Amino acid sequence: MRKRKGAGRPTISDVADKAGVSTITVSRALRDPSKVSDHLRRKINNAVRKLNYVPHSHASALASTRSNIVGVIVPSLTNNVFADTLRAIYDDFDQGVFQVQLGNSRYVADEEERLVRSFLGQGPSAMIVAGTDQTDATRELLENAECPVVQIMDIGDDPIDMMVGFSHFDGGRAAGHHLVQKGYKRIGFLGARMDPRSHRRLEGFKEAMRSGGRYDPDLIMTTTISSSVSLGAELIGQLRKRRPDLDAVFCNNDDMALGALFGCQKAGLSIPEDMGIVGFNDLEMMAAAYPSLTSIRTDRYAIGKRAAEMIRAVLDGETLDDKIVDLGFELQQRESTTRSR
């Protein structure tokens, strides 16, 4: 007599036996109580409680070919920018039937592709991926996936399915434009990591410089090293050595900007008189810094929230009037670019 042991936990048929009904009735009572009479529902709920029954999610996923898993792939777990968005996604989905499955691509496109493959193996109910710069293979995988897909953090005009984010090009341009407006003359760019979104910020910045008659490629300093406060301090030192006439910088994120602030303070420069500084994202610390730091404010929490809402809407059968959602940004001017002339 062949036997397999199972997980040892109570199953739906244990509940069915105890309640004196068939398994499908238990299944219905748990998934859609309105389909079962009050009488039986009560008995079933009692049995569930007595046996301490918890449905086996894998069996359910297999039988229904619906996993209720939402796959989320971000390039970094330590970057606060994604943390805010993730928090929103978890906040939203944790309440319902969905399970969030997270992957960290570490800014590596092939890693992202591997994760997409692995997630699709679970037959996800939806996928959320950061950015719009997937490899062709990843794109194809996601286009053929039979589930809603939301690209977040960025927007473009060729979505795989849906998009929620803002224009990094416009953000970069706004930052550059602001520095020109404030009368800075030799305006530099400090860029670490330089992922595709940072590149677009840089392109926007360049356009602002050109249109303001301040374009000077020698003032642009980038690296693929991952960004940090220390690196911001280091890079502004290097750039000032190369170009002692530098009088402002746009940093591709706030960590770099904070580092630039510290670096300048150490060098005895006064901010904003000797050096204007603009960051990107407007993390909480920017307003608290001394002097406070100008930044491009983005609403990362809203991006995650909106993505989750769009997914739930689509899964509920609604049709969205707009598949591309631009949540914009806002320049927060602070002391680091406010000179008393």
Place this chain on the structure above:
Amino acid sequence: MRKRKGAGRPTISDVADKAGVSTITVSRALRDPSKVSDHLRRKINNAVRKLNYVPHSHASALASTRSNIVGVIVPSLTNNVFADTLRAIYDDFDQGVFQVQLGNSRYVADEEERLVRSFLGQGPSAMIVAGTDQTDATRELLENAECPVVQIMDIGDDPIDMMVGFSHFDGGRAAGHHLVQKGYKRIGFLGARMDPRSHRRLEGFKEAMRSGGRYDPDLIMTTTISSSVSLGAELIGQLRKRRPDLDAVFCNNDDMALGALFGCQKAGLSIPEDMGIVGFNDLEMMAAAYPSLTSIRTDRYAIGKRAAEMIRAVLDGETLDDKIVDLGFELQQRESTTRSR
């Protein structure tokens, strides 16, 4: 003729047909290639590639009664401290068969209990939970769970199963002791959020103050508001108003310490002469700040890595000689407490 549609994706038997073998051989070739001859393995791998086959993880989990899910519950997604640990956990498990399932308890014990219940419903291969302060019910659930459980970030003498972390009491005491040693007289404590780990840091700090003859409860300022740089600046302002003679603070984390630095700079104080500042965790920015900030360095990445290693060891049948691992901490003295007398 009754039919169900399935997920539409290729299955293991499609691969088996294409390769001219039985399904179990495909299963073995994918899970443990050494069990299959080179000849067949090659054919199978080709078929997998051609069909773009990805195993259905739910079916696998159901059939093997092993989910390969590692449940991880942390109290915050935005706190950098947990981000580092999470990164390590993902880095480690992403390579193998395990899938990390993350939950955010938001520092709420009942939420943690709900998450534990939900995770156990998936029959996890292992569980990782932050802290040692679970509710009785949560503890019982985890004690009865048929999988390894690791409590991380903190240590104590009554583990549910395993522990990896360090003593927050000792860390707080070291910070306090350092300030006493440095000759500061009116040493305050700034504490936001005040979760159980922060409370233990405070207790350690108090002990250091008592043994150094500097204990003054009036210098301790705490709040349950979540910590931030702005809050650090705000609180040190309040504490200085209450006690203008304050000459040093130990902050319960680095965000608060950075805020305290900015608050003092704004008030025209010179650091470390007028005010000594010590943080906790030694985030990257502490070394880059100007002046650089003293902090208690903890190795969050190592904690996550060690937890993952212990889990894999236990699942591989090894017996650990020590179920409680203290990874310690290290006081990083920097300019914010280094007075030139």
Place this chain on the structure above:
DNA sequence: TAACATAATGTTAGCGCTAACATCGAGTCA
């Protein structure tokens, strides 16, 4: 050379759940 390991592959029967259809009794309508 018989007896027996050993390695490589196959057959069968589930894992625990739900889709799809079947049944049955009560109410509705021409």
Place this chain on the structure above:
DNA sequence: TGACTCGATGTTAGCGCTAACATTATGTTA
């Protein structure tokens, strides 16, 4: 009254995979 709908419940057959045992070919030992 027959034909019908409708709501509540049940029966059966999978979902896609792997555990457990079975079979076959090959080497190994006394």
